[in-house]
Amino acid sequence: MLSLRRYRHCAACGALVQYRVPTEDNRERAICVDCGQIHYENPTNVVGTLPLAPDGRVLLCRRAIEPQRGLWTLPAGFMELGESVAEGALRETLEEAGARVALDGLLSVLSVPRIGQVHLFFRARLLDLDFAPGPESLDVALFAWDQLPWDTLAFRTVRKTLEHQQGGGAALLIDTL
Template sequence: MQFNESHFSFCPVCGAKLESRALKDQEPLRLICSACKFVFYLDPKVAVCSIVEWDDHIVLTKRAFNPQKGLWVMPGGYVDRGESVEAAALRETEEECGIQTRLTGLHGLYSYAGNWVVLVVYRALYISGELSARDETLEAKLFEPSQIPWDELAFDSTRDSLRDYCKLKGVALA
């Protein structure tokens, strides 16, 4: 479920009614407590994934749940409160496909108007473990960059980050 201002009526600090109004002229409307003046921001959610390099291949996982069940993504997921984005990237890769990796650098940030997720994409190297599907994946598989299943990718951010990766590596896009 994607939340918006209409889902919230009361202040999480004091319980008074929230009002929708601008803090300053020309700013967007915000939810502001009528009593204590707490500003209730609906912030974006941070997600991470890793483009895991394994010899001349990359790791993709097939989603076991909606949204986009049955389509391919890089291993990843949401960052937990208090967790670093780097730790989340390592954790999600191990949880989704059973392998340990080492992050080699930030690949990119991806966000889209109207979408509340900000995706942080890392490049990583395979270190150890057996590649396998886990609870959140139907399949985990190695692909040569030239063989990425472009028509079976789950999200715009998946396509965009893999296109950027292929350009970086000099791989011709189909």
């Protein structure tokens, strides 16, 4: 696993931290050498949608930012404090693709332990075709399923989610990548 440790200093008082196992815990945490505060580090959620047009085509975004600039992805991004999983997925779809959708249930929950993330995608219906790339996208386009850009997809979680939907997508896909 990559080191996902983020603390060198205490977020409360600014003193140095040491990574060690606190009493009554069983893994190393960032503990402040001065005030003693324990800083926990946990996986983050990436939330997004697989937006379908009435004719069955799927909406993809071409990334304007790193990582994977220039490659195609489903609209998705980090879930924010103060929102639900569903609200986050709707917000990211609007921000990245300028698209308004209705959610049709959860399609995939994909853990990516190596980078400390969980990716959650909803199946969604486009409410209109007035989409447009947001600041993080170079382009937004609808693709027929036999013309998906499989060779230029940005992320494995996007590929897995597209493959699952292509196969019917009946059951929720829960997997680890």
